Amino acid sequence: MLPKWSTKFNIPESRTMEHRRLSMAAYAFSASCAFFHQKTESVPWSTYHDEVLKTLDDARETRADAFQVAQVKFMHILSNVTKLYARLRAGENEATTQFIVPYIRSLKCQLNELKNQMPDYVAESKYIQLTNFYVEIAVYEIALVRVQYVPLAADCELESMQCLLACTQALRSWRDLFLTLGPKDYIGIPITLWKQLGLVIHTVMRLATLEDPAWDVEHLKKTVNLPAMFDVICSHLEYVEALEPWKSNVGDDIHKRSRKHMIGLMNWTNAVFAGLPAQLPSVENPWSGAKPDGQETQQQERRKRSVQQPQPQQQQQQQMPTAQQPDTSHMLMMNGQNQSSEAAETAAVLAQQMQPPLPPEMFPYFNQEPWAEDVFGFWDLYTGGRIYG
Structure with missing residues (x-):
């Protein structure tokens, strides 16, 4: 015993x-x-x-x-x-990534076998269908690791290209199916669907910023329009906010914070999809307390001032009070130093302006930013923390 x-x-x-x-x-x-x-x-x-x-x-x-x-x-x-x-x-290198495509085929066969074995009442569920497309995205996304070492055009059999095209189609299918959910379906929606949305955003942004001559970025942007999807999600969250008002006296509830986060992501994807240099959205965790609007406005103003060109050193020296008048030789020496410093600053500013804009920051394939901070509080489910604020 x-x-x-x-x-x-x-x-x-x-x-x-x-x-x-x-x-x-x-x-x-x-x-x-x-x-x-x-x-x-x-x-x-x-x-x-x-x-x-x-x-x-x-x-x-x-x-x-x-x-x-x-x-x-x-x-x-x-x-x-x-x-x-x-x-x-x-140990990632060109040799270890050769087995990625066969591995993808094996996982895809398992997924097809699972779909064939499902009863009809299971296969007709929207949540099961969303999970199916979600798994397809996760499987085909692995091909991006191979593309980092072997360009798409260098692949003789175009296996990586086929995987990325299949991933794009799975992204489109997941997005279309998710948009069929009405506003009332957002009430009590499983947290796993929000995490699926995180993978969808992460994968679309990686494909939309993929620098490969053989990859059509514009086709990806037209196929999976993230800003349009965020627009629908924000309108649904606004409807749910009015339909299910928060019972507590807290001014910022779960629906408002979720919508605020979606608006931040929509603005970010708008910049990327418009072909402009984009940065990660400066959106705080919606489950933590939201910052006052005044503080956010001050931060935005400080950001704008930091981007502006620095004032020449001569203007700063003119604002400083002079206690005594220097002699002629000393003044000529100071003017020469000022002119040389001004020329150096002007050359630095012109060189910075002539540089091409940086592409959007690429996420590491193993770290799904900006979701690493778990904006929807998934960790709170089993850490005993407060889920809804």
């Missing part, structure tokens, strides 16, 4: 369906956390999970069992994507 290592709970000798469902839920939750944030490990898959998954799939005592089985299989595919990224980070 095995010893009891803990007195807090007893390990059950027999498993019930409730135990099996709980083990599958724990695996799916940990796998989603590991993929969303790339900072934690999921519950390792074992032969016991295979047995439990097969038991739930064969029995299907309730319709919810089929949904859970589908979600677990989706997360199992994403877990394999996370493992691949971990291997690439250990």
Whole structure:
């Protein structure tokens, strides 16, 4: 008989369906956390999970069992994507990226097999369909790692190009399906869908700023119009804000903060999609307290002043009070120094203006910024913190 290592709970000798469902839920939750944030490990898959998954799939005592089985299989595919990224980070070079496309084919075959095995009532669910497109995006996005070492035109079989085109189509499908959700569907929407939106934004921005002669950036921008999607999301959040007013006396609730964050992302994507140099949106975490409007205005003014050209040194010296009048030789020496410093400053300003604008900052493929700060409070679900402000 095995010893009891803990007195807090007893390990059950027999498993019930409730135990099996709980083990599958724990695996799916940990796998989603590991993929969303790339900072934690999921519950390792074992032969016991295979047995439990097969038991739930064969029995299907309730319709919810089929949904859970589908979600677990989706997360199992994403877990394999996370493992691949971990291997690439250990030693990434041109040789190690050669197996990326075959790995993508293998994951895609698993996804197609999963779709064929789904019952009709599961496949017709919008959330299942969104998750399916979401997994496709995550799988095909791996090809961007290969493009960093081998340009698209250098690939004789154009396998990387096919993966990126399939990723673009999956992004378009996810966006179109997500926009079919009405404003009332935003009430109680699963937090995982917001995290899926984070991957969609991250992938679209990477493809929209991909510097490869063979890649048509304008086609990507027309296919997946992020600013238009943010416009619809903001209008839905505004409708929900009026439909479901916050019951507390807090002036800034979950709906207002979410809409504020979406507006910041929309402004950022507007700059990128217009072909202008873009910076990361300066939007604070919506779950933390929002800054007063006055403070934000002061920060914007300070930002504008820092961008303006510096005043010449001669104007600064004219504003300084002079205690005594210098002699003629000393004045000529000071004028020569001022003229040389002015010429150097003017040359530096002209050289800075002649430089081409910097492209938008590219995110590392393993770190999905600007979502690393977890703007929708996903970590609070299991850290015991406050989720809604």
